[in-house]
Amino acid sequence: MAATAIIGGGITGLAAAYELTKAGAEIVLVEAEPRLGGVIETEVVEGCVLEGGPDSFLAAKPAAEELIRELGLGSELISSLDEQRVTYVVRGGRLVPLPDGLMMMVPTRVLPLALSPLLGWGTKLRMGLEYFRRPRPAVRDRSVAEFIADHYGQEAVDYLAEPLLAGVYGGSPDRLSVESVLTRFAELERTYGSLTRGVLAARRAARARGGETAPLFRTLKNGLAQLTEELEKRIRPRARIVHARALAVEACDGGYRVVLDGGEIQAPGVILACP
Known part of the structure; x- marks a missing residue:
């Protein structure tokens, strides 16, 4: 089976890759940076969780929580204490x-x-x-x-x-x-x-x-990178990850040609998950 190409290895690309691999599809995930996760980046410094990008998601939007629970991370969820929170x-x-x-x-x-x-x-x-x-x-x-x-x-x-x-x-x-x-x-x-x-x-x-008044934000105990790292782990058995910059997407016989800065990929379908 020809692999679907996904351009962008942030949360959108990883979630798309997860859904496709869950359905049995083969994928090629193209990401320009040396790591996956996009703007989500978590570090732990002297026991403190530091977020280099987003630090939470809106509790009113259920999709993120549903995905987290599906991945078995439900016990890691924590909510904002809005009455005590100072920003x-x-x-x-x-x-x-x-x-x-x-x-x-x-x-x-x-x-x-x-x-x-x-x-x-x-x-x-x-x-x-x-x-x-x-x-x-x-x-x-x-x-x-x-x-x-x-x-x-x-x-x-x-x-x-x-x-x-x-x-x-x-x-x-x-x-x-x-x-x-x-x-x-x-x-x-x-x-x-x-x-x-x-x-x-x-x-x-x-x-x-x-x-009761619902919390405004939710996140994971050890940072949102827990989510992207778990998604990466789930897709790796059926995904080929290419760290290269996508320069162009062109229609060709049988699908599309993705031109990279170090070669090209042909795929029957392409998902753009990049800015």
């Missing part, structure tokens, strides 16, 4: 804590926001007035940066959205789709117009149902 952002050369009451980058408490030195008064005023925003006609998918700037201004993108999402996706808000990564917030915008009012309404509904 710092560098501004003006010093660490400034995020104000209490933020749901990701959505403010839900007035006083901590007003007292915080992280944001200027123009942004604070805009965040307060956002509560009165009404639903608007549907628009095309936007980047996270466009979405947050539209609601709260550019300063909220720079000091809230960018650092928070870097810890989950390891990517720039300018290149992340709001419908893909902040689906719930996009739904709240369509229903309420205001993200702040939508988040507060969702909390009231959860309390009325008697449910």
